[in-house]
Amino acid sequence: MGFRASDAARAATAGDSHQALRRLLAYLRLYKSQLGLVFILIIISTILLVIGPLLMGIAIDQYIEGHDVTGLARISLAMVVVYLGSWLTWVLYGRMMAAIAQKAMNTMRRDLFAHMQTLSLSYFDRQPAGDLMSRLTNDMDAISDLLSQNFTQFISGLATLISVLVMMLILNVWLTLATLLTLPVMLMLVGVIGVRSRSAFRKLQRNLGALNGLMEETLSGQRVVVAYGLQEKAVSDFSAANELARDAGVRAQTLTGFIRPLMMVLTNLSMVVVAGVGGYMAIAGIAGVTVGLIAAFISYSRHFTRPINQMSNLYFTIVAALAGAERVFEIIDEVPVIEDIPDAERLSDAEGHVSFEHVDFCYTPGVPVLKDISFEAQPGQRIALVGPTGAGKTTLVNVLSRFYEIESGTICIDGYEIREVQQDSLRRQLGIVLQEMFLFADTVMENIRYGRLDASDEEVKAAAKLANAEQFICRLPQGYQTELAERGSNLSQGQRQLLTIARAVLADPRILILDEATSSVDTRTEAEIQEALLRLMAGRTSFVIAHRLSTIREADELLIIDKGRIVERGDHEELLALKGFYHNLYMSQFRGQMVANFESEKNVSRL
């Protein structure tokens, strides 16, 4: 029945999908010889199917009218054989195509996923995860349908159309013309409807888009709507958009709904014309028309209009799928921003000497985030990064990991510039522990093992022990084999962090990057985390985005960062003595407030 709204609208905006088609076909090239066979089978199957009515006509004219029972038996048997042959070839190519399509899809999915693994973080920042997911699921599904069904349907439809036409022309030119008499009128009508429905669908898609946008936004902010008691306004906004979408839907669907009755009329009219004109010609004895021939032509006129109908529906699905393919190829075409230089060296067993020299960086051109950052960390040193939110602490860590490429300056590890070593080898030297690190929906064991895949169970357990995670893991229902829910949501925040630390312990990196938790977890877990982190940092060069005074005090050096610059550096005592930025920050963040509080409390008598 017709085509779906979204398909048509996508078709309308599909633009040039030729390239997408070419590239899709490239995925099929691997199966070139099999596809050739499929193509031949389609042709054979279609021709056999089309021969059927011809045999029927012969049966009626020669054997039934001629009272020839043996002839009738022979031709009936021939019909059975022809139809069986058509079935066999059809089934064969159908099964082959199903396998080819799924294999091609498999390759395409693999390419896509593997390519995504090479893309830099900046790409994922830019691309909303929901949009990516939709391309990888919905669009891939559409392509899968296209390859497994639509292509073959389209080809067999086309083959049917051509062979029926050829067959009819061979049988009788005049009756063929009579059959096709109504075709131009109908095609014209369908064309007119098509043009109109396209604009109707565009409008429908706009209205649907507005409706979906409104629903998505209101529902995701539903708590605010509830809190502010604005439900009635939400309903009236929705109803208005809902009505617009409904009315556009009525118009678009009605227009396309007309196509089916029109096509039906085309079928019936051709039948009638064949019967009428054929009857006239048979009686008048023109061009050797017989009853059998008329019967065959009536059969053909059914065969003739069905593929037209089918193909007009398919057209939209195919164009929609190609638009989906375009979106998928967009991902594959995305060039990784950060690539290894051709003869990049491997960094192995770093000592942990890190230096930044005049590093500048920006996420978006023109908005610098890091400006002229220079510092040096000796192996085993602990560096605390301190500064207000948004000062650039996390960014500093991101460029050290080469998640993002710096604008100018150099970053070196053990004297190797990080741009000149292989990214893999660089990151193997680094251990990153963030506040909220991602946990996979897998067992606790496997989540820790993610730190080093070849670690034995014993090594994993030892790491968990060192990270103070063993205790809580053993209390879990299945211990290390406990399955974590999506994102580890069945663990507390503190427990998640302990697992993350265990992962880093197992990875045993030379350089550590830590983001201390700001939010409070319960005090015992808190102490356990602190202890685990201290163990982890021992003997490694560490960078800590610090929120705790104790961490700051114990650091070998503090880098005070404000608005992307290092404004002060030194240890805690030195910096306090400076009475500069750090002193102010320290006063407001950790101390000053309390003093103010105690002083003002003397004047306030609310309690």
Added chain:
Amino acid sequence: MTSFRRMLHYLRPYWILIALAVSFLFLATVVELLIPLQIERIIDDGIATGDMGIVGIVTLEMIGLVLLSMLFSIANVILSVRVSEHSAADIRDATYRRIQQFSFGNLNELRTGELLVRLTSDVNKIKLVVMMSLIMALRTPLMLVGSLIMLVLISPTLALLLLVLLPLMTGIIWWFTVKSGPMYEAVQRRLDRLNTVMQENLAGVQVVKAFVRADYENERYDRANTQLMNKSIQVNQLVVLLLPTMVLILNLGIAAIIWFGGLQAINGQMTSGEIVAFVNYLLMTMITVMMLGRILPMISAAEASAGRILEVVDSKVKVQDKPQARPIDPEQVNGRIAFENVTFDYDSDQNEHEVVLKNIDFVARPGETVAILGATGSGKSTLVNLIPRFYDVSEGRVTIDGVDVREVTKESLRALVGVCLQETLLFSGTIRDNIAFGDYDASQDDIVTAAQLAAADDFITSKHDSYDTVVGKRGAGLSGGQRQRVAIARALARRPKILILDDSTSSVDVATEVRIQKALDDKLEDVTSFIVAQRISTVLTADNIIVLDKGRIAAIGNHRELMTSSPIYQEIYESQLGDGPLNGNGRPQDGI
């Protein structure tokens, strides 16, 4: 089919249109059924007897019939589309209205994504079935019965063939449906697994990169991908058999008619025209059966969708006004808020006792600032959410000036309260619209004042379009701290009697946070405020600090009192602000 049947309720307002649509459908079908009979007349009465007149008349009659059936069909389409689109819009509307009655308890159970799917694709599936039924499916019984009668009329003996063909076809369709159903489910499961791998990879992209696990991830994906492929090939190779087999049976039927019918014709029991007509009617019957085979799975899909929609519509609204609830007059409100022995568990109605708050008992006097501190999951947000009745208490009561919040209307209650939720939710539109969200009459002065109090005025006016700066969905274009400040301004713009800030300054730097607090302390003296906080520096100046631990009040008092009386509070203080001299453990207070 019970869910789907209940959905039919939404068709009731359109019964006249439906009756008309079905009538037109029947008329069109009857006309169509007559056509093969007419062709037979041309062959047998016209050609066989050489009567040109009959050929001409019957042809003209047929053209008339065909055009008539087209008109009927078009009328049917117009009506059917109207019915299906309108009833679908009604279902959406009803579902959406129900969602608008939901409280937080309901929203916890049904996530935004799930609600959206129900409102869009689930409703569409039902719409499609309604439309298909009105345009095609309902004519199948008539088509079947009609062509069967014709077949029997033409040749009762040949019609016996149907006793073989029909059961065979339905049997095969049934076999395929039964056999492929579980296989499709298996494919769906594998597809889900593949998508989960993908989704995790996207969500954890930083971890993947940090641990250099691209190869491992590729392997994981390949495994899921190959499993999906194998199952897909299996099911597709099965399903691909259905259509050719149906066509084969149909064609073998035709061959049988030619043989048996031919024999009868040779014996003079049948005419050639009748054979042609018989073949035509057989085609009609079989195509109808095949169409049914295509529509049935759609109906079972619609049944599942209907179930999902009804789940929303049937959700019990958890917080409702009592029949005798009266509005609360904002002018009369002093803002004394009392929790009287309040206990709360999310699933009180499911006997699943996970107590979130237990025996909470305290009083906030008018104008006081109450800070709530505690670990994640200790019940802080829940506690403040009980005041505007986002949830209802399980035991005890929450009162405003002595009146139980459950005795007044939700609307008037919530009008008193300015809430800043933990999750900062802004809407697309201008900053001005966002701040005025709670209060459509807010003047420019009100808005600016609210923004100033929330320390948002500076950054807003530094923007090119100032208050008319457009922000995207969920406040895209603003930083986390800026979003939070706009949200605070939004809560303040409605000049609330009660202010609730649920961890609303977590992304704001400490200096700004201090500014906001000072502004609130100075300017909102008669507003009772509740501040949920993670950072201890946020709570220092509060009149009263409640320390929650696993749903109970572990300590209550102001900063100085708690520093001497509460070990838990001291511990939290220690862990966040260090072991400094202020605790009196040694070093003098040297102006640090």
